[in-house]
Each structure stands twice: as C-alpha cells, then as structure tokens.
Amino acid sequence: MSHHSGGPARPPSYGSTPAHGTRPSPGTPQPYSTAAPSPGTHLPYTTPSSYSPPPLYGSVPQPVQRAAARVASDLTPGLPDPASRKPWGPAWLVWLSPTRWHFIRGLLLLPLCWFSSMVAIAFHALADVEKPEDISPVYVGLALLTVVTPWPVLLRHRYPVAVVLGAAALPVLFPYDAVTALVCLPALYTSRRIRWILAGTAAVVVSVTAAIARDLALPDSDQVFATSDGETLNAAGYVAVGVFALVVAVGAGLICRAIAADRRTAVVIDHAAQNAELHTARNAVMQDRLSRTEEREAIAREVHDTIAHSLSQIALQASALESGPGATPEVQEATARIRAAARRAGTELRGVLTTLRTGADGHTAVSFDDLARLLLDLRDQGTRINSTVFVSEGHTAGTTLTRACYRIVQESVTNAIKHAPGLPVDIVLRGAPATGVTITVTNPLPDDAAAPPAVTGTGSGIPGMTERARLASGSLTAGPARRQFQVEAHLPWTGPSADEP
Numbered sequence: 001m002s003h004h005s006g007g008p009a010r011p012p013s014y015g016s017t018p019a020h021g022t023r024p025s026p027g028t029p030q031p032y033s034t035a036a037p038s039p040g041t042h043l044p045y046t047t048p049s050s051y052s053p054p055p056l057y058g059s060v061p062q063p064v065q066r067a068a069a070r071v072a073s074d075l076t077p078g079l080p081d082p083a084s085r086k087p088w089g090p091a092w093l094v095w096l097s098p099t100r101w102h103f104i105r106g107l108l109l110l111p112l113c114w115f116s117s118m119v120a121i122a123f124h125a126l127a128d129v130e131k132p133e134d135i136s137p138v139y140v141g142l143a144l145l146t147v148v149t150p151w152p153v154l155l156r157h158r159y160p161v162a163v164v165l166g167a168a169a170l171p172v173l174f175p176y177d178a179v180t181a182l183v184c185l186p187a188l189y190t191s192r193r194i195r196w197i198l199a200g201t202a203a204v205v206v207s208v209t210a211a212i213a214r215d216l217a218l219p220d221s222d223q224v225f226a227t228s229d230g231e232t233l234n235a236a237g238y239v240a241v242g243v244f245a246l247v248v249a250v251g252a253g254l255i256c257r258a259i260a261a262d263r264r265t266a267v268v269i270d271h272a273a274q275n276a277e278l279h280t281a282r283n284a285v286m287q288d289r290l291s292r293t294e295e296r297e298a299i300a301r302e303v304h305d306t307i308a309h310s311l312s313q314i315a316l317q318a319s320a321l322e323s324g325p326g327a328t329p330e331v332q333e334a335t336a337r338i339r340a341a342a343r344r345a346g347t348e349l350r351g352v353l354t355t356l357r358t359g360a361d362g363h364t365a366v367s368f369d370d371l372a373r374l375l376l377d378l379r380d381q382g383t384r385i386n387s388t389v390f391v392s393e394g395h396t397a398g399t400t401l402t403r404a405c406y407r408i409v410q411e412s413v414t415n416a417i418k419h420a421p422g423l424p425v426d427i428v429l430r431g432a433p434a435t436g437v438t439i440t441v442t443n444p445l446p447d448d449a450a451a452p453p454a455v456t457g458t459g460s461g462i463p464g465m466t467e468r469a470r471l472a473s474g475s476l477t478a479g480p481a482r483r484q485f486q487v488e489a490h491l492p493w494t495g496p497s498a499d500e501p
Helices: 062-073 091-096 100-127 137-145 151-155 160-173 179-191 194-216 235-323 329-358 368-380 399-419 461-471
Strands: 385-391 425-432 436-444 475-480 484-491
Touching (some): 151 160, 160 194, 179 194, 179 235, 235 329, 368 399, 461 475
Parallel strands (some): 385 425
Antiparallel strands (some): 436 484
16 A cells, blocks of 8 residues: 655555456357258258357458348258257157157057058958957957057158068068058158168068958958958959059158258258358458458558657667767756657557557556556656555456556546646545556646646547546546546456466
8 A cells, every 4th residue: 555645656565365367268159060961861960059250450340240140140041950949849759750740640640550450450350250259369469469550650750761661561470451551651751762762662562462462362251342242352453452552652752752852952052052141251251350450560560660760769869968968967867768768668669569460468567566656757757746546455456457547547647747737636546356446637727827838639538548448347537627627537456367477
C-alpha cells in the first residue's frame, strides 16, 4: 500500500497471498465430414453443429458473417440423420421400427400373416383326419407357433436379410404359406445390395413354390382354393396366383428402392450444395484474412520507416545537444530525459509493430510498479502530481489489467498537461481482487482569460481510453464536473492468462 499527496510518487507495496486467474481459450471450429453412400446402403454422414470462421486480426465484413451464419444454421439435409432427430416413441419401439409409419404398417400386416399361416395349417391338419378331434398334436403345436412366426415382420427394416430368409424357410420346412415372406421381401429391396436382393428373391420363389406344391398335393376338397361343391383351381391357376403374388412383391420392392434412391440422391445433392456454400464462405473469410494481413504488413512497414526513423533522429539530436559545448547541467538533464523517452517510445513501437504484423501480444509487460515509476518520471519533468495509490495483492493481477490501468493514467495525465498546463493533477487509484480497480484523475479547468493556448489534439484520447476500458470488461467516463475535468474508470480484477509467466 502506498499513499502520496503532493509528493513524489513511490512504488506501492503489495500483499503476499498468491492467486491465479485463467482465461478460457478461444473455441475452435468443429470439423465436418461427408461420405457418399454406396448403392443399396444407408447414407452415412455427419454435419457440423456449428461453424466458427478462422480467427481474424480484424472484424469480419458483415456479408461474410451473414453467409457463414446462414450456412451454419442450415446444414440439415432433406432426409434427417436418424441419430439426431427426435425419437418418435420409447426406445424399444424405435429399435423395432425407424418411424411410426413403419411400425403401424407392421402391426397391420401381423394379422394377415397370422391368418394365412393358420389357414394353411388348418387345411393340412384336416386333410389327414376324418374328425377334428383326431388332429395330430404336431399340427396343434404348429398352430400355436403361428402366434410367434409373424412378429419378425416388425424387424423387416432393421434385419431384412435375416427376416426374409427365415420367413422363406418356414413354408419349405413346415406346412405354412409364403405370405410372410412375400410381405417382408420389399424391405430387402429398399436398403440392401443386389446380391442380397437376388438371394432373397430366389428364396421367396422357392418358398412360394413349396407352398403351392404342398397345397396341390392335398385332395381337391381340402385345398385352400376349393369351393363348397368340391371344385378348385388347377395347377395352372395355382401357378398364376403364385406368379401374381411374386410380381406384386417384387414390384413393391422396386418402387420402394426407387423412392429410397431418390431420397438418398436428394440428400447427397443437398449436402454437396451446402458444403459448397460452406467452402465459399470459408474461402471468403480466408481471403479477407489474407487481405487484412497484407494491409497490416504494409502499415507496419510504413510506420517503421517513418516514426521509428523520427524517434532515432530525436535521440541522436538529444545526445548531440547533451554532449555539445556549453551544455549546462539543466540542459544535460533535459536531453537525458528526452533520450530516455525516445528509447521507451522505440521499444513500445516495436511491440505495436509486432502485434500489427503477427497478431501476437508484442507489448512490453507492465505492472503496478511501472505505474509508480511513471508518476515519478512525470513529477521529475515538472508536472504537479498529487497521487494516492492503494493496491492489494497487485502481483496477482494480469498484464491486461495492469496495462489498461497504466495507459489510462498515462493518457489522462497527458491530456491534463496538454489542455491545462501548469495546473495540478490529482490521481487516485484503488484496487483489490474483491472490488476491482477504480481510477480517478482530475485537474482544474484553466481560466479562459489567463490560460495559454491549448495544444491541438486529434480527439482520440478519450475514445481510446473508453475502448481500452471496454476491452478489459470495465467502464470509463470523462467530462467536466464542478470546475474540474474528471476521468473515472472502473475495471474488474483479472488474473494472469494461461500464456503469461
């Protein structure tokens, strides 16, 4: 702690309790990937949930920002990703069928498959006996089994190959019909390769043939298509019925496959168009970044060739004046201060040029001790400084906070010297981790009649301090109050960042 009033400003002392502050690292753009589907397979793809353009040294133009935001918010293909859309029901139902409509169709097909199997079992069971009570227990067991055999219909979209082959095997091994296999065959066409489609179709053909042959082997009165007077279809009629059923099943499968292919094609086209727009937006951002880098490099060269040269000339002239004949001690002291100020300005200029060229922090690190030395230098130069500095645990403050305090005090005193020369400047700085930092700089307003002409400035001092306080998440106000000009700033306490020593 240090308290000065009307005397030389001395470096403040600080507490000893260590503390550390961290600053979250900036976010990184999420990668994205696309994968074109192979024929007959589901479309695998991933889309970015968000897109962050590459970091720039300056602000991104509004058209580029709008394009990137529009691309990032519109990356949902025409066919939603099953992993990202909202489930339509409980987890076990979603596992059975991908959509509610698939599940409802499966439930509607269950009674048909059960009824057809029961009819086939009943006709074969009654054909072997004269009385119903003489039916073999084998047929009773097969009839009870029909309660279970239709349920794989609900899994025809998840496991189409296994369901079709299993349903096709039942009529070959047992006296069932082939309706279940015919019903499940279109699901195989929707999502599987040609070799599986051919294998499944061949299995269903064998299944239909076995069911027809078994029914034709029964007596005419016990066949499925027998009428009450004993008439029935002949072999050609049975073949026509079987061919018609196969044609309907294969046709439905081809229609489903065409619809699925159109959907996948639309997804690929839409995804490719969105990725192209995303690449266009990214290229625009990168082009803007390159242009701004070139502009900053050109500005840095120009500043180095002009201001750095002028500072060198000032230092050389001051050195020559200091060592010249007839230089009084007062002149030598003044020229020494000029040379020191030129050296400090050159060092700070190199830091500014480093930041301008690379975007990295090239500024010289400052602390609250440097602020105390600044006040001492100003007093040594003849400025009437009345300072009160009270800082607790100053060693825990980050360079962003200390640099902001240093520059705000420096610019405020410079403005006071420029517009109210010879008048005292009061500086009050109080800081602690719990309360932040409060800076108050006041100076009397000069008498308009007696004041010397004010130095013409650029008018950027107060806006620059305000922006610096805003970047430090603080606030700053400046203006006349009670015959005084007052600058008041409040900055929150921040610790050192992760890359600070």
